[in-house]
Each structure stands twice: as C-alpha cells, then as structure tokens.
Amino acid sequence: xxxxxxxxxxxxxxxxxxxxxxxxxxxxxxxxxxxxxxxxxxxxxxxxxxxxxxxxxxxxxxxxxxxxxxxxxxxxxxxxxxxxxxxxxxxxxxxxxxxxxxxxxxxxxxxxxxxxxxxxxxxxxxxxxxxxxxxxxxxxxxxxxxxxxxxxxxxxxxxxxxxxxxxxxxxxxxxxxxxxxxxxxxxxxxxxxxxxxxxxxxxxxxxxxxxxxxxxxxxxxxxxxxxxxxxxxxxxxxxxxxxxxxxxxxxxxxxxxxxxxxxxxxxxxxxxxxxxxxxxxxxxxxxxxxxxxxxxxxxxxxxxxxxxxxxxxxxxxxxxxxxxxxxxxxxxxxxxxxxxxxxxxxxxxxxxxxxxxxxxxxxxxxxxxxxxxxxxxxxxxxxxxxxxxxxxxxxxxxxxxxxxxxxxxxxxxxxxxxxxxxxxxxxxxxxxxxxxxxxxxxxxxxxxxxxxxxxxxxxxxxxxxxxxxxxxxxxxxxxxxxx
Amino acid sequence: xxxxxxxxxxxxxxxxxxxxxxxxxxxxxxxxxxxxxxxxxxxxxxxxxxxxxxxxxxxxxxxxxxxxxxxxxxxxxxxxxxxxxxxxxxxxxxxxxxxxxxxxxxxxxxxxxxxxxxxxxxxxxxxxxxxxxxxxxxxxxxxxxxxxxxxxxxxxxxxxxxxxxxxxxxxxxxxxxxxxxxxxxxxxxxxxxxxxxxxxxxxxxxxxxxxxxxxxxxxxxxxxxxxxxxxxxxxxxxxxxxxxxxxxxxxxxxxxxxxxxxxxxxxxxxxxxxxxxxxxxxxxxxxxxxxxxxxxxxxxxxxxxxxxxxxxxxxxxxxxxxxxxxxxxxxxxxxxxxxxxxxxxxxxxxxxxxxxxxx
Numbered sequence: 015x016x017x018x019x020x021x022x023x024x025x026x027x028x029x030x031x032x033x034x035x036x037x038x039x040x041x042x043x044x045x046x047x048x049x050x051x052x053x054x055x056x057x058x059x060x061x062x063x064x065x066x067x068x069x070x071x072x073x074x075x076x077x078x079x080x081x082x083x084x085x086x087x088x089x090x091x092x093x094x095x096x097x098x099x100x101x102x103x104x105x106x107x108x109x110x111x112x113x114x115x116x117x118x119x120x121x122x123x124x125x126x127x128x129x130x131x132x133x134x135x136x137x138x139x140x141x142x143x144x145x146x147x148x149x150x151x152x153x154x155x156x157x158x159x160x161x162x163x164x165x166x167x168x169x170x171x172x173x174x175x176x177x178x179x180x181x182x183x184x185x186x187x188x189x190x191x192x193x194x195x196x197x198x199x200x201x202x203x204x205x206x207x208x209x210x211x212x213x214x215x216x217x218x219x220x221x222x223x224x225x226x227x228x229x230x231x232x233x234x235x236x237x238x239x240x241x242x243x244x245x246x247x248x249x250x251x252x253x254x255x256x257x258x259x260x261x262x263x264x265x266x267x268x269x270x271x272x273x274x275x276x277x278x279x280x281x282x283x284x285x286x287x288x289x290x291x292x293x294x295x296x297x298x299x300x301x302x303x304x305x306x307x308x309x310x311x312x313x314x315x316x317x318x319x320x321x322x323x324x325x326x327x328x329x330x331x332x333x334x335x336x337x338x339x340x341x342x343x344x345x346x347x348x349x350x351x352x353x354x355x356x357x358x359x360x361x362x363x364x365x366x367x368x369x370x371x372x373x374x375x376x377x378x379x380x381x382x383x384x385x386x387x388x389x390x391x392x393x394x395x396x397x398x399x400x401x402x403x404x405x406x407x408x409x410x411x412x413x414x415x416x417x418x419x420x421x422x423x424x425x426x427x428x429x430x431x432x433x434x435x436x437x438x439x440x441x442x443x444x445x446x447x448x449x450x451x452x453x454x455x456x457x458x459x460x461x462x463x464x465x466x467x468x469x470x471x472x473x474x475x476x477x478x479x480x481x482x483x484x485x486x487x488x489x490x491x492x493x494x495x496x497x
Numbered sequence: 498x499x500x501x502x503x504x505x506x507x508x509x510x511x512x513x514x515x516x517x518x519x520x521x522x523x524x525x526x527x528x529x530x531x532x533x534x535x536x537x538x539x540x541x542x543x544x545x546x547x548x549x550x551x552x553x554x555x556x557x558x559x560x561x562x563x564x565x566x567x568x569x570x571x572x573x574x575x576x577x578x579x580x581x582x583x584x585x586x587x588x589x590x591x592x593x594x595x596x597x598x599x600x601x602x603x604x605x606x607x608x609x610x611x612x613x614x615x616x617x618x619x620x621x622x623x624x625x626x627x628x629x630x631x632x633x634x635x636x637x638x639x640x641x642x643x644x645x646x647x648x649x650x651x652x653x654x655x656x657x658x659x660x661x662x663x664x665x666x667x668x669x670x671x672x673x674x675x676x677x678x679x680x681x682x683x684x685x686x687x688x689x690x691x692x693x694x695x696x697x698x699x700x701x702x703x704x705x706x707x708x709x710x711x712x713x714x715x716x717x718x719x720x721x722x723x724x725x726x727x728x729x730x731x732x733x734x735x736x737x738x739x740x741x742x743x744x745x746x747x748x749x750x751x752x753x754x755x756x757x758x759x760x761x762x763x764x765x766x767x768x769x770x771x772x773x774x775x776x777x778x779x780x781x782x783x784x785x786x787x788x789x790x791x792x793x794x795x796x797x798x799x800x801x802x803x804x805x806x807x808x809x810x811x812x813x814x815x816x817x818x819x820x821x822x823x824x825x826x827x828x829x830x831x832x833x834x835x836x837x838x839x840x841x842x843x844x845x846x847x848x849x850x851x852x853x854x855x856x
Contacts, residue, residue, distance in 0.1 A: 066818030073812045082809065084605075084614030089526045092619055095823035095830070 015133035017043060018104065023122040024451075025054055027105040027133060028062055031098060035059070035105050038159065038456055038466075038478040040136040042113070045126035050114045052126055053136060053144070054107035055476060057455040062102040070100060108452060110475055111145075118144060120474075138162045138477060145473040153196040155189075155467065156479040164479035166471040168200050171378070174470060175397050175424055176408040177417065179442060180431020185463040187212060189429055189481050190380055190410045194341055197378050198230050201339030203332060205365065206380040207358060207387065211235075211347030218487040225486065230340040232331040236349055236357050237316030243325040244318060245283045249274055251363030258392075259355035260311055266304040269297055273305075284320040285313060315353040317360075328364050332374055346387065354387040362392070362400075369403040376404030384409055385416035393418045414441040427469035432460040445469075452476050528632050532623040533597075533832050560748035563726040563734055563763065567742035568787065570766070572795035578681035579797045580606040582670045583810035586663035589824050592834075595625030598659040599824050602666045603814040604674055605806050606681075607797055612806065614813055617666070621824060624658045633658070636665055653694070664695035668704065675708035675715075682793050683708055684807045685717035689759030689776040690751065698756050705758060705778045714789035715778045717759060718807055722774035724749070724761065731763050732772045740765045740802075741794055743775070743787075760786070764802070766794055771802040 015033055019026040025043070029035050035056055043052040061067075086093060109122035138158040142148065142165070149167025158164050171193070178186045194204050195216060206213045214235075217228035234240035244252075249271065256262040256270055273291045277283045292305045312318050319325055331342045344361055346354050368374045379396075381388065388396075396407050397420070409417055415437070422445040430453065433439050439457060443450035447469045456466050456478065468476045584602040591597070601618035624632060633653060653661045667686075674683050691701035708715050724731045724746075731746060744763040751757060759776035777786045798805035828834045 064819050064822065066820065066822075069815075069817040070819050073815075082612050082614060082813075084616065084813075086616045088616075088618070090529060090619065090621060090827065092621075092820070092823055092827050095827045096820055099819055099823045099826060 015041070015105070017126060017128045017131050017133060020125060023109040025052070025107050025109060027054075027107055029059075029103045029105050031101040031103075035103075035135065036159065037459055038476075040110075040138070040141050040475070041105070041107060041133055042136045043126050044132045044134070045130065046132070047127065047130060048124065050112055050124060050126070052109055052122070053111045053113055053118070053141070053475075054109050055452070056105045057108050057452050058106040060104045060106060062104045064099055064102060067100055070096075106455075108449065113144065116144075138164060141475060141477075145475050147471075147473050147475070151200050153193065154482060155192070155465070156482040158477065158479050164467065164472075164477055166467070168197060168202075170471040171197065171406065171408075171427065172376070173401070173406055174426035175401065175406070175421065176427040176429070176469075177414075177422070177425045177442075177445070178408060178410045178429040178431075179414045179417075179433075179438075180412065180457075180460075180465075181433055181435070181438070182412050183462070184431035184460075185465070185481050186410050186412065186429075186431055187382070188463070188484065189431075189465060190382070190408060191216060191486060192481065192484055193408065194378075194380055195227055195484070195486065198227060198339045198341050201337075202378055203335040203339065203374060203376070204341040204378045204380065205361065206341060206343045207361070207382060207384070208343050208345050209347070209382045209386060211345045213341070213343040214345050215487040216341065216343070219485050220487055222487065227341075227486075230335070230338065231343060232334065232340060233343045233345055234326065234328070234331070235345040235347075236353065240326050240328075240344070240357075241317060241319040241324050242328075242360065243320060243322055244285060244288065245278075246325060246327065247360070248363070248367055249278075251360060251367065254363050255312075255356050255359045256308055259352065259359045260308045262304060262308050265298075266301045266308075269295065269301050270305055270308075285318055286320060289313070311352060312356070315349075315356050317353065317357060328361065329368060329373065332368055332377075336374060351386075358387045362405075365405055366400060366403055369405065374404065376406060379405050379407045380410065381407060382410045383413070383416070384411070385413070393421055397421055397424050414438050417441075419444055425469065427467070427471045430457050430460075430466040430468060431464070432462065433457050447474060448476075526620065528635055529620045529622050532628060532632060533621060533828065560750065561724055561726050561731070562747045563731050564745040564747065565736055567736055567738045567744055568762075569738075570741040570743065570787065570791050570794060572741070573788065573791040574795040575792060576609075577792040577796050578606055578608050578678055579684065579793060579804065579806045580604060580674050580678050580681055581684035581686070581804065581807040581810040582667060582674055583686045583807065583814045584663045584667040584670065585811075585814040585816055586659040587816045587821060588659060589621070589821055590828070592623065592625075594627070595623060595629075595655065596658070597621065597623050597828065598662070599816060599821075600659070600663045600666055601814050601816065602663075602670045603810045604670055605810040605813065606678070607806050612809055614809065616813055617670070619816070619820070619824060620666075621828065622658075622662065624655060624662075626655060629653060629655055629658050633661060633665070636662065657694070661695050668696065668700055671704050672707065675704050675711065675713060678708075678713050679711040681713050682789050682796075683713050683715045684793075684804055684810075685715060685776075686720070686807060686811060687717055688719050688722075688757070688761075688774065689715070689717045689778065690755060690757050692751075692754040692756045698754070698758070701758055705780065709778065709780060714781055714785060715759075716789060716793065717776040718764075718803065719774040719776070720803075724774060731761075732774060734763070735765060735770070735772055740767055741790075743790060744772075764790065766790075766802045766804075767799045769799075769801045773802060 016028045018028045037056055037059055039056045041054050043054060111118040112121045137160050139162045149169055151168035152165045153168050155164045155166055178190050180186050194206065197204050214233035217225060217231035219225045252274065253271060257267055262270065277287055277291060289309055292309050295302055334340055335342060344357065349357060365377055396405065411417060425445050428445050428448060430442060439454050443453045460466060464478055464480050466476055466478050582604050586598055586600045588596050588598050599619040599621050603614055603616045605612060605614045622632060671685060691698045705715055722732060726734060742765055746761045749757055749761045758779055760779050762775045762777065763772050764775040765772040793804060800808060
C-alpha cells in the first residue's frame with residue numbers, strides 16, 4: 015500500500031490486489047522519521063484511476079458487445095502484471111487518530127511521508143488495546159472480519175443515551191437483547207418497553223429450558239399480571255396520565271386534582287369512588303363530560319383495579335432487580351394506542367419517582383419504536399432531565415426519522431445496522447459523534463446482523479462486527495404465512 | 498532452458514494445418530530475456546513520451562496518375578476467411594546504455610461471423626549499441642530460413658530498432674498467415690512497398706507467393722498515404738459515385754531500391770466519406786483482385802470504409818498506458834531494475850513552453 019493523497023481528514027491510499035483491504039478496516043500509516051503514525055479507517059474502496067484501463071476494457075468488446083475470442087501467447091507472463099495494475103484500488107480513508115508515544119490523539123494536522131511511510135493493517139484487538147477499549151465489565155458484541163471479538167465495556171453504556179437503528183430484519187432487537195441481558199448479568203436494572211412482546215421469554219433458552227436469566231426477567235403484561243390500584247398512584251403520575259396520555263384540558267385537570275385529593279384524604283381512592291365523585295361533581299357540564307370520558311378510558315384500559323390482590327407493585331419488581339440485577343419487561347403487545355400511553359406514563363412516572371427518592375440507583379430503559387407511545391415532550395425530558403435522575407435510555411427503531419434530531423445530537427452511542435435509503439442515512443448522520451461519510455459509506459454495505467458501532471463504547475473508532483448469537487427464546491421473528 | 502511455445506489453434510480456428518514451421522520463434526523469447534539480464538545498472542529512466550511506431554513515409558512518384566472512372570464493386574457474401582496482421586512497438590524506458598522496448602503482434606481472423614485473435618507478446622528487449630546487431634540478426638536468422646541482404650545499411654540506428662524488430666515480427670506473422678490460410682483474404686497494415694530498410698524485396702515477394710499458392714489474396718490498407726496525383730492526395734480525389742468502388746492508379750514507381758509489389762488503388766468501401774490507399778498483389782489477375790475486395794465487403798464489417806478485422810488487429814496490438822505500467826512493474830519486479838524519473842529537460846528549461854516538438 016502507498017500513501018497517495020491527503021485532503022482534510024481524508025487520505026487516499028493506493029492498494030494492490032493482494033493487499034485485500036475492505037471498507038471498515040483500520041490501517042496504520044507509520045512514519046518512522048516523525049515517530050508518529052496515523053490511524054485511519056477505510057470508508058470506501060474505489061478503482062484506482064490507472065491510465066489506459068478504459069482502452070483495455072473497450073478493446074475486449076468490439077464485436078457487437080460479445081467478447082472477442084482469442085488466445086494470448088505471453089511468454090514473459092506480463093498479463094498478471096497488467097491485471098495487477100488494472101485491479102489496483104484506491105482506499106478512501108478517514109483519519110481517526112494520531113499515535114505518538116503509545117498515546118492516541120484525535121489530531122490529523124501532520125502529514126506523513128508519502129515515500130517513506132509504511133502502511134499496514136491494524137487488527138481490531140490491537141486497535142482496542144491502543145484505544146483502551148477493554149474495561150472491567152466486558153460485553154462481547156460479536157466477531158469482527160478478522161475473526162477477533164469486538165468487546166465493549168458495560169460501564170461505557172452507563173449514563174449514556176444510545177440508539178440502535180437499521181432497516182427491518184437486520185438484527186436490531188437481537189442486539190438490544192444482547193445488551194440487555196449483559197447489563198442484567200452485571201446486576202443492572204433494566205426496563206424494557208416491549209412493543210411486540212418479544213422480550214418476555216428471555217429467561218428461556220431456544221429449546222425452552224430455563225436459563226441463567228430466568229429469575230431476573232419480570233415480564234409484566236398490562237391488564238393481565240400488571241394492574242395498579244389507584245391508591246398506589248402518586249398524584250403527579252396520575253396527572254401525567256390525564257394530561258399527557260388522555261389530553262385532559264387545564265380546567266378539567268384542576269377539578270380532577272381536587273377530586274383525587276379529596277378521595278385520598280377520605281381514604282376512598284378507588285375506581286368506583288372516583289367514578290361516583292365525577293358523576294356527582296357540581297360543575298360546568300363540559301368539565302364533567304371531559305372527566306367522565308377520561309374516567310371511562312381509565313376503566314376500559316383494564317390496567318386499573320380496585321382489587322388489592324390483583325395489583326402488582328412495580329416497585330417490588332424494581333426492588334428485586336436492584337439487588338441482583340433484573341429486567342422488567344413491560345409487554346405492550348396487545349394494548350391499544352391510548353392504553354399504551356397510559357401505561358408508559360405510569361411506568362416512567364414511577365421510575366422517576368423511585369429514582370428521585372433514591373429507591374433505585376439507576377435504570378437502563380430500552381424503548382422500541384418509542385414514537386408509538388412516547389409523548390413529544392418526553393423526548394427531551396428523557397435525554398436531559400430523566401438522565402440526571404438515572405434513566406439511561408436506548409432507543410430501538412427502524413424508522414430513524416421518528417427520533418428527534420436533538421436525540422441524535424446528544425446520542426453517546428449508535429449501533430447502526432444496514433440502511434440503503436439515503437434519507438435514513440442522512441438522519442443518522444446528524445449524530446454528533448458520527449461523521450456523515452462513514453455512516454453513508456459503511457452502513458449502506460453492511461450485511462444482515464452486522465452492526466457499525468459508533469461512539470463512546472468504541473472510543474469513537476467506528477467498528478463493524480457481526481452480532482453474536484444468543485441462546486435465548488427471543489420470539490422476535492415475524493410471523494409468516496408460507497412457512 | 499525456456500519452454501517451447503507453439504501457436505496452438507483454438508477449436509474454431511480451422512485453418513489448414515501448416516506443413517511449414519509455425520513454431521513461435523524461441524529465439525525471440527530467449528533474446529528478450531537475455532537482453533533484460535544484461536541490464537547491469539540498477540535503474541532506468543521511464544520514457545516521457547511513449548511512441549507507438551508503425552508508419553513508413555515514402556516520397557510520392559511524380560508520374561502518378563489517378564483514373565477518374567471508378568471500378569464499382571458488388572459485395573460477395575460467399576463465406577471467406579478474412580485475416581489481418583498488425584504489430585506494435587513502444588519504448589518503455591531508457592537505460593544509460595540503451596533503450597527498453599516492447600513489441601507485440603496480433604493476427605485476427607473472421608470466420609463463421611465471429612472474430613478470433615492470436616496475440617504474441619509483449620516481448621521486452623533491452624537494446625544497446627553493443628547488442629543491437631546481434632539481437633536483430635539472431636532473430637532474423639531464427640525467423641526466416643532465407644536471409645536476404647537488405648540493400649540499405651544493415652546496422653540499424655538504435656532509435657530505429659523498435660520499428661525494425663516489430664517489422665520483423667510482422668513479416669513473420671504475415672508469412673504464417675500466408676502459409677496457414679487458404680482461399681482467404683489476408684489484410685496487411687500499410688503498403689506492399691518493399692526494398693525498404695526493414696523489408697527486403699525478396700521477403701515480401703516470398704510472402705505474396707506463398708499467399709497466392711494457397712489461393713489467398715493479399716490486400717494492404719494504408720491508414721495514411723503521401724501519394725499525390727496532380728498535387729492532391731489520392732485519397733482526397735473522390736468522384737461523385739455511389740460507393741463501394743475502387744479507383745485505379747498508374748505510374749506508381751519509386752526510386753530504386755524501393756519497389757512496389759502491388760497495384761495501388763483508392764478504395765472507398767462504404768458510404769462514409771473516407772477512402773484508403775489499397776495495394777493489391779500485382780501478380781493476382783484483375784478479376785481476382787476485384788473479387789477479393791468484393792468478398793471483403795461481403796464478409797467483413799466496414800467502419801469508416803476500413804475493414805473491422807484489420808482495425809481489431811491494430812487495436813489488439815496497441816499498447817495501452819496500463820500495459821506500459823505493467824511492463825515497467827515487470828521489469829522492476831523480475832529484473833530488479835529501479836525506475837527513476839529523471840527530470841524532463843524541456844520542462845525544466847522552458848517550463849510550460851517546453852513541449853516536445855516545439856522546443
């Protein structure tokens with residue numbers, strides 16, 4: 015390989031066919047005299063502009079498009095040299111760091127010698143060693159192209175905002191399960207807003223046996239094994255549900271608040287009593303109607319109960335998870351849009367409440383297709399206010415444009431699967447820790463189950479890995495008609 | 498010991514099997530390799546202007562006349578093999594004692610509506626003042642059983658050597674086609690002028706005789722000619738007549754020792770407003786000459802009035818820049834010759850005014 019050109023933080027390297035460099039590979043451009051080396055990543059592979067190639071190709075097709083048949087008698091065996099030159103490629107590489115005295119710096123301000131530099135491939139383990147991507151709490155994401163393992167540190171997910179995105183069927187949910195069980199393995203508390211009911215069986219192996227996570231997975235299905243009684247609800251949580259999920263106007267909200275406090279003081283905070291109080295409320299007809307309709311929404315959700323035996327204490331599950339780690343899976347599979355929002359408001363409200371009171375230290379929240387249940391104002395809330403309480407969110411989506419731009423700008427880690435759509439790639443490129451060329455060039459060519467990891471977990475050295483298999487009953491596969 | 502190479506025929510190449518020696522000249526390969534081994538310095542200067550040489554210029558005879566009456570042609574579609582030969586040479590670098598050149602030859606033939614080719618080379622030679630005669634004479638001895646004394650000085654100029662060697666390969670390829678093709682049309686690039694520095698009259702005569710013996714007709718197309726009638730290039734004097742047609746010439750005589758072994762025509766073979774000088778073996782009867790051109794029109798594709806078979810032979814023989822790079826790579830890798838780029842003195846002295854040919 016030979017250094018050809020440098021423009022900004024892009025360098026071009028001439029590579030010959032036997033050198034076999036591909037997109038995503040890391041190279042080290044060592045300048046022995048300068049005692050420095052550039053660490054660069056191949057983001058595109060192009061044909062080198064070898065003079066005469068066009069003529070070479072054209073003259074093989076002069077016979078109406080059919081290759082002309084013939085025999086080359088080449089006693090000096092020049093032909094391999096011709097193909098060697100013809101197949102030379104130009105590696106477009108992004109400068110990631112400068113290595114000087116065993117320390118990495120993000121500088122790309124110096125120019126290595128074009129004639130004297132030695133360019134060699136940098137293996138992922140070597141790069142990870144240089145970048146110090148090791149840590150005490152390793153999570154093996156998968157295998158890299160050079161058959162080494164890509165291992166990240168669980169602590170690099172701590173306090174971060176993460177996005178897992180890619181087109182349908184490329185393995186996003188699989189990766190989120192891997193991260194989730196790994197975090198649980200390190201005794202973290204994880205809450206999953208499970209839109210498709212695919213996380214509930216993570217305590218089982220593929221052949222239906224219990225696995226090491228069995229006792230740590232708490233699957234809660236609203237209106238089945240997940241119900242709450244009104245007296246478990248804090249006023250701010252219920253007001254959140256009424257205002258944000260059920261869009262109760264301000265005047266009516268004030269009346270509702272008054273009724274709620276009154277019933278609470280009287281010790282009669284039940285669904286039946288609440289309904290009776292609203293019916294007997296002496297107020298404007300519109301206000302009463304508004305309250306009645308919201309009351310019926312609460313009742314019809316099936317999520318609320320007056321039977322204390324039926325009510326599940328979310329806090330209990332949280333406490334169980336607090337000691338030895340655990341995952342609370344909120345199964346939203348068979349819930350309607352409004353009910354989903356009610357449940358999410360409740361869960362988030364409860365989480366904030368527990369965190370504020372230091373009942374929990376921190377929670378990793380995994381939210382699949384969050385735009386389907388998260389109200390708009392919550393996006394900023396999650397990445398700013400809730401993060402300070404200790405809710406560290408991972409958004410999982412196949413529609414990157416449903417996540418607000420502000421979320422991308424603040425994302426610490428992005429796990430990117432294949433996208434072919436330019437618009438989707440443009441959206442992801444807005445992330446602050448990502449350069450657009452890398453995303454556009456590498457993500458477009460990622461095979462299924464291969465993930466481009468960007469951000470803090472890889473110390474800003476984008477890396478591609480095939481996500482490792484898990485022996486978990488995932489239930490995430492799409493139901494098919496013909497198989 | 499170098500392996501013996503043979504021109505093996507492709508399955509569709511159903512020319513009559515030659516009774517004569519069609520062995521690829523072993524000597525050519527041996528000399529090529531030996532000459533490269535003799536590069537005893539470890540660097541060479543890459544060529545700054547690669548020249549693809551193939552032209553021979555002749556002075557126009559003063560008594561040349563062009564007959565204005567066209568000889569109309571009717572395409573004959575009777576299946577006939579059309580075969581063509583072309584060679585190419587290029588200087589790929591210089592050493593302190595000589596030059597490094599590459600030579601390649603191609604034969605193309607059209608049979609059963611398909612084109613086929615055989616390409617020989619490239620052969621790379623390191624030619625110096627010391628070895629130029631021995632290289633040339635060794636190859637000539639190895640190629641041609643009969644050695645004809647050229648009437649010109651026998652010691653070629655170093656800079657003429659690429660063309661002389663290429664011409665030698667071309668004549669050998671022409672001989673092989675004349676021997677192996679029967680009842681066909683053989684197309685040469687250039688004219689049937691002989692007695693020149695690199696084409697002894699006897700050698701060209703022998704090629705034409707061999708071709709005739711196998712019932713072939715040799716047609717030689719010149720891409721450019723300097724022949725003029727009444728001061729005008731003969732290919733510019735086209736009558737207002739529906740093509741295809743030939744225009745006859747008379748009075749084409751050159752100063753001895755240069756001899757022309759063909760009758761010279763101007764051929765306009767299709768509606769493209771282009772015509773070429775066409776030399777046809779003089780010993781072939783007029784009717785056969787006409788028939789040969791008509792078979793050519795009926796069997797080959799004509800682009801800009803030029804036969805596709807010959808065009809392909811030229812295209813396949815020509816060296817591309819990529820191939821020049823590959824040969825430089827070969828020399829460096831196989832023979833350890835370091836490429837250095839000496840400054841171009843024209844550029845150095847005259848900057849952007851230092852263009853070759855203007856300085």
